[in-house]
Amino acid sequence: MRKTFDKEFKLEAVRMVKEDGKRVAEVARELDLAEQTLHNWVTKYNKEQEAGFVGSGNLKPEDQQAREFQKRIRDLEEENAILKKAMGIFAKNQK
The missing domain is CATH 1.10.10 (Arc Repressor Mutant, subunit A)
Structure with a gap:
């Protein structure tokens, strides 16, 4: 051990x-x-x-900040994907 x-x-x-x-x-x-x-x-x-x-x-402060940035990037990418799908749905309904 x-x-x-x-x-x-x-x-x-x-x-x-x-x-x-x-x-x-x-x-x-x-x-x-x-x-x-x-x-x-x-x-x-x-x-x-x-x-x-x-x-x-625990992480060193700079490693913790990098981890937080990576999480924020993932969250924003997910939000973008959702918005793109929503735009596709609304565009179909406009026709």
């Missing part, structure tokens, strides 16, 4: 590496983590700071 970790846990683990000066292998052993997992967290933190750890089921 895959373990999941909250944002605070990840930030604390990264802090132990970056601020306390401990090696990734040492912190990973202390926290019962795979070294690669902790290394990935440190890399992600270096790129995005805390914004890189959004928590389970």
Whole structure:
């Protein structure tokens, strides 16, 4: 079974590496983590700071905005399709 970790846990683990000066292998052993997992967290933190750890089921703000835009596009496309069908129906009734 895959373990999941909250944002605070990840930030604390990264802090132990970056601020306390401990090696990734040492912190990973202390926290019962795979070294690669902790290394990935440190890399992600270096790129995005805390914004890189959004928590389970959450999206980064820019990803959330993209998702909302995609939903809006789908909604508008559906509305257009409905309007086109309605126009076709009304055009038949005009003849």
